[in-house]
Amino acid sequence: MRKLKEVLRLHSLGLSQHQIARSCSISQSTVHEYLSAAQAAGVKWPSLENWDDQQIERRLFPQRPAPAIWRKHPEPDWTQIHQELQTHKDLTLQLSQAGTVREIVNGLRTTRATRPPVSHAPRT
Numbered sequence: 001m002r003k004l005k006e007v008l009r010l011h012s013l014g015l016s017q018h019q020i021a022r023s024c025s026i027s028q029s030t031v032h033e034y035l036s037a038a039q040a041a042g043v044k045w046p047s048l049e050n051w052d053d054q055q056i057e058r059r060l061f062p063q064r065p066a067p068a069i070w071r072k073h074p075e076p077d078w079t080q081i082h083q084e085l086q087t088h089k090d091l092t093l094q095l096s097q098a099g100t101v102r103e104i105v106n107g108l109r110t111t112r113a114t115r116p117p118v119s120h121a122p123r124t
Contacts, residue, residue: 002057003024004034004056004057004060005051005056006023006024007020007026007031007034007035008034008035008043008044008045008048008056009049010023010024011035011045012044012046017031017032017035037060037061038060041059041060043059043060
């Protein structure tokens, strides 16, 4: 969970970015990012006191996509995986995923069998 409110509150009390970072257990660059976004949005702590975290985040970072929308890999077909697990007695989820990985190279991960061989040619 972000600590936007706490960072802005501590900044309004006059703490340095380094002190805020240590107090919130976040990096100093994150504190700088939050404070720069707040300054660009023209918001200060007393006006944000009654806002919830989502309202503050939308105000400071309107260009960011919602976290639930963005995925690094496509969602697996859980219905198919469930059916495979039900029909094959000795099939495990790991074996099922290994079969899926062989079929879909750009899926959740790649196995050694799907990676191209590495050439160990001598350097010149």
